[in-house]
Amino acid sequence: MSQAAFELQNVTKRFRRQTALDGVSFSGNSGEVIAILGENGAGKTTAINILLGKLKADDGSAHVLGLDSAVHSQEIRQQVGYVPDEPCLYDWMTVGETGWFASGFYPSGYYERFCDLMSEYRVPLDKKIKQLSRGMKAKVSLALSLAHEPGLLILDEPTSGLDPLVRREFLESMVRVAAEGRTVLLASHQVAEVERVADAVVIMIKGKLVMQARLEELKQSCCEVVLTGDITALDKQDLPGEVISQETSGSQQQWLFLNTNENELRNYFNQISGLIYEIRTPSLEDVLLRLLMSSREKSDEQAVSAKPEEATASSLAK
Numbered sequence: 600m601s602q603a604a605f606e607l608q609n610v611t612k613r614f615r616r617q618t619a620l621d622g623v624s625f626s627g628n629s630g631e632v633i634a635i636l637g638e639n640g641a642g643k644t645t646a647i648n649i650l651l652g653k654l655k656a657d658d659g660s661a662h663v664l665g666l667d668s669a670v671h672s673q674e675i676r677q678q679v680g681y682v683p684d685e686p687c688l689y690d691w692m693t694v695g696e697t698g699w700f701a702s703g704f705y706p707s708g709y710y711e712r713f714c715d716l717m718s719e720y721r722v723p724l725d726k727k728i729k730q731l732s733r734g735m736k737a738k739v740s741l742a743l744s745l746a747h748e749p750g751l752l753i754l755d756e757p758t759s760g761l762d763p764l765v766r767r768e769f770l771e772s773m774v775r776v777a778a779e780g781r782t783v784l785l786a787s788h789q790v791a792e793v794e795r796v797a798d799a800v801v802i803m804i805k806g807k808l809v810m811q812a813r814l815e816e817l818k819q820s821c822c823e824v825v826l827t828g829d830i831t832a833l834d835k836q837d838l839p840g841e842v843i844s845q846e847t848s849g850s851q852q853q854w855l856f857l858n859t860n861e862n863e864l865r866n867y868f869n870q871i872s873g874l875i876y877e878i879r880t881p882s883l884e885d886v887l888l889r890l891l892m893s894s895r896e897k898s899d900e901q902a903v904s905a906k907p908e909e910a911t912a913s914s915l916a917k
């Protein structure tokens with residue numbers, strides 16, 4: 600049986616009164632690029648830090664490459680490549696010295712592979728880190744995390760602020776790592792980027808897991824329906840699948856359906872008179888963006904409806 604390359608099981612993490620992760624479970628298999636998609640504060644970095652053993656979960660467990668993150672943090676950090684959003688490099692070192700310094704923590708061959716990667720990314724070894732552009736520093740950080748050929752590469756918002764060409768190089772590296780049978784975990788806000796490289800996506804909103812899905816399956820279970828005419832005849836209880844967004848433009852409505860297919864939708868809409876419909880295949884980027892938006896709206900609604908209860912509880916406590 601194949602083992603997950605990494606796994607969070609029912610993980611909860613609180614920082615004082617802030618719940619950063621609330622019973623979150625997800626996993627990734629070898630040879631895949633898994634993206635965690637979520638807006639600021641969703642809990643992406645916290646999840647990564649728990650996997651790396653940099654933070655301890657209050658509840659639940661985390662495993663990386665078969666090792667318990669709470670116990671084997673040191674070994675995990677040796678076996679994993681980690682690219683943080685802000686590279687942590689010594690300004691006064693040259694690129695070559697940076698690679699040589701890091702090589703002391705890893706088995707032989709690290710420095711040679713680091714130099715090869717720097718040459719591939721066109722970053723001169725004799726340049727001081729302080730002389731490098733943001734994109735070049737990001738490439739040094741990527742080379743440092745790839746040179747020991749890690750079984751799992753974790754990237755936390757690696758391309759924010761980088762130009763399109765550097766972003767492309769980063770994305771290509773991720774695909775290459777996965778093609779070699781290793782695993783990539785990418786935290787990102789960038790829906791288009793995720794669509795291009797990920798095999799599976801984990802969507803998080805405010806510390807909660809909204810869904811983990813394979814992108815190919817997600818794409819196949821989504822349809823957009825453009826409706827013209829009287830929609831009052833629709834029985835919303837009976838709709839095939841789940842409507843994740845509804846947008847009006849002029850006399851038309853665009854509904855995005857999840858967990859359905861074209862045949863089911865045709866069977867349903869053919870029965871409704873006075874309504875013209877057209878079924879389209881949405882782009883994956885559109886689906887991900889609208890899923891993210893609808894999850895946020897649901898989460899905001901839940902927070903609003905929870906407020907009176909909180910008020911009651913606190914007034915009861917007085």
Ligand SMILES: Nc1ncnc2c1ncn2[C@@H]1O[C@H](COP(=O)(O)OP(=O)(O)OP(=O)(O)O)[C@@H](O)[C@H]1O
Pocket residue numbers: 614617618619637638639640641642643644645646
């Ligand atoms: N050390 C900390 N102390 C207190 N609160 C924290 C700490 N680290 C994270 N948080 C809070 O936990 C929540 C999740 O933060 P986290 O950094 O994991 O989110 P994120 O999805 O990575 O966000 P971003 O995309 O902005 O990096 C946020 O509300 C954040 O303020």
